[in-house]
Amino acid sequence: MADDDTRILLRGRGIVPGKAVAEALVTRQTISGWGGIDERDGTVIELRHELHGVSFAGKVLVFPGAKGSSGWSAYWHMLRLNGTAPAAMIFTRMSTKIALGAVVSRVPTVTDLDGDPFEAIETGDLVELDADAGTVSVTKRG
């Protein structure tokens, strides 16, 4: 029986070690920390955000990066303490906010991928991320 799954492999730089396998949640909009998310349940609260009301807890969050307040890392730190952090993160725009936030969240995180993650990954795809090896394996769904 033919396997309908298509798999895509991307290679990049792991900036926080670890491995994770989870469903992807993809947005092309940057995400704020303070004022942008609810750290108690890992949902986006920014009024005009395309993910308003959606939770990234336990997901592989694929997004451009951080925006807004310097409290970004503090909020991602609280996500870890509350158990509501993403399972893994993939981002494309480096900044001090995302670097520090990823580090203190201890969430396996990869950046500088050799392909465009927004082209390769859609919400709902299964993503296997290995930040130690710097690899992202995407199984398309539907």
Added chain:
Amino acid sequence: MHLTDAEQAMLDGAEGEAKARAMDLLMRYGAALGAERLVETRNVAGAFNASTPSIRHMAEDSFDRVFSELNLDSDEVVAIPHMAVPTCQLITGIDVANHALQGVDPALAEMQVEGEAYFGRRGISMMCTCTPYQVGNVPVRGEHLAWMESSAVIYANSVLGARTNVEGKESTGAAALTGRIPFWGLHLPGNRHADRLIEVGIEVDDMADWGVLGYFAGLAVEDGKPSLSGNLRTPTLWKLKHFGAAAASSGGVELYHIPGVTPEAPDLDAAFGPHPCPEPIRYGPKERIDCWERLQSAEDRKVDFIMLGCPHNSIEQMAEVAELLEGRRVHPDVALWIHTPRAIAEVSRRSGYSAIIEAAGGVVMSDTCPAISRRLPEGVRVVATDSAKQAHYLPAISKRQGWFGSLRHCVEAAVSGTWTGGP
């Protein structure tokens, strides 16, 4: 990342466990950024407050535990020594002089006071404001800082020509104990040139105008480095404060240039340095009105809370509020809170401005603001503010309706109970 002998010694524990943890964080953070080395800093502005409800259980354990976890990202609780370099506290969560008005549990207010004593003993100056540059921490051009608070970072970089990235609680904690921060981003002169151009085609004069322009700039360039151009009247420091806070909120702007005004851009060419001037983004009447509308998140014109002072008011702004309120009364159904650093509140009190404000029914608040404290007067449904930054954040955080307008619009609404502001 390359370390000096002194940095390696700190990492190895030669100066105690806390500094070793601090260096460990700086290493992980610097490596994530791709920084080649650290840079020395003697000016840290962080957020060390330990009195928010969500971390009460940690603070009840010890303040060492709070600092270790939240300001050093250390899994182990370590004894926190004196800060190695001058360090100040940015905005905090409770106005200890007005905590009853904020509806704060007295035990938390007491914890705030105890926390401030703990931090002060360790060399963290309790400025308790988002505007340390308004109360004496005025870096010089080229000075390397480790600052948090996006509105303070954009001010220090752009208006003062100092050098800082947007740091966080953990990196400022580590910087305060080691006097180091990753040499990355805006610490490098080559990274400080403008990369976007905003051509301002209309007059931009009052605080509201500068806030809307800032909000537009952030939306247009996100985390870019814009230079303005156009016939701009030289703005006051508090207009630049508002402009920067708005741009940092709607986008992620950390540095801007205004040729002839900001120190690193004597002219438009200097703003862009070796890079060509890009195609301009135009700001005209239509953009201004669209952006003004975007700052509104209310429908009900009956207002019950007016919030002034985000970022915290300067003494000039306090004088202006007093001038507009003199002889008038705030509507009985409206609460009017005006926020300014405690040090400036003292000048305002001494000058008689606060007495005028209070006689009208307004309250002078310090140390915090509703968006940070998450505390508003009871029963508030509709907020009005003269701050683009507060208008951007408070409705989302507090789930209330929000109007944005000029100081005059806000004072009129405070007195009448009805919002009549518009672009």
